[in-house]
Amino acid sequence: MNKTVEDLANRWLKRRPDGLSPLESRVLRSTLERTTITKDTNKAVAFHQTFGDRVADTIARIGGSWSFILGFIAFLIFWTFGNVWLLTRNAFDPYPFIFLNLVLSMVAALQAPVIMMSQNRQTERDRIDAAHDYEVNLKAEIEIMALHEKLDELRHSEIIGMRDEILRMAEQIRRIDEKLSARSAS
Numbered sequence: 001m002n003k004t005v006e007d008l009a010n011r012w013l014k015r016r017p018d019g020l021s022p023l024e025s026r027v028l029r030s031t032l033e034r035t036t037i038t039k040d041t042n043k044a045v046a047f048h049q050t051f052g053d054r055v056a057d058t059i060a061r062i063g064g065s066w067s068f069i070l071g072f073i074a075f076l077i078f079w080t081f082g083n084v085w086l087l088t089r090n091a092f093d094p095y096p097f098i099f100l101n102l103v104l105s106m107v108a109a110l111q112a113p114v115i116m117m118s119q120n121r122q123t124e125r126d127r128i129d130a131a132h133d134y135e136v137n138l139k140a141e142i143e144i145m146a147l148h149e150k151l152d153e154l155r156h157s158e159i160i161g162m163r164d165e166i167l168r169m170a171e172q173i174r175r176i177d178e179k180l181s182a183r184s185a186s
Contacts (some may be wrong), residue, residue, distance in 0.1 A: 005029055012145050023131065027139045031146070037139050041132050053121060063111050076100075127133035133158050 003030045006017040013024065030037045033082070049057075062068050079100055083091040093099040 003032060005032065008032065008142070012142050023135055024138065025137055027142065030139060031142050037135055039132065041125070041128050045128065049121075051119075056114045056117045057121070059111065060115045063115060 005020075008028045008031060009015050009017045009020055009024075009155065013020070013028075017025075027037060079093070080097065083093050084095060085101060
């Protein structure tokens with residue numbers, strides 16, 4: 001039986017072929033061709049990343065880690081301890097630590113947009129992953145429906161075969177009954 005995308009769209013998705021999205025058409029074609037649709041989205045995303053993207057992701061990964069937070073706390077303690085107790089009169093940034101505030105503001109001003117860029121890319125990556133998951137799930141669902149259809153056809157053909165066998169046996173029993181009836185009548 002020659003199946004087409006149109007047949008599968010009508011049968012399994014209960015939609016007309018012109019109402020299918022490109023993703024759904026691709027899934028139905030892969031079902032007909034018996035090909036896989038899975039792909040490594042990590043490789044696809046990594047292939048399209050620029051140097052700036054990789055740097056932003058690295059900064060976001062480091063800036064969002066406990067080691068960075070603990071290291072920065074240690075730096076702040078060292079800065080305040082050094083300027084208040086060690087250097088006292090010769091402190092280059094005496095209390096209220098105006099230079100430290102400037103440094104912290106610059107770090108925050110640079111780090112926040114870089115982290116947001118990384119988060120935007122991660123959101124886009126999540127969207128790609130979700131679309132791919134939908135594609136794989138749709139294909140699995142269609143394959144399961146196809147298996148159910150095949151099992152139903154097998155069960156139907158077995159029932160037809162058993163019915164034919166029962167009819168054949170009933171015919172044999174009828175003939176045997178006729179022979180026995182003819183013998184007992186004679």
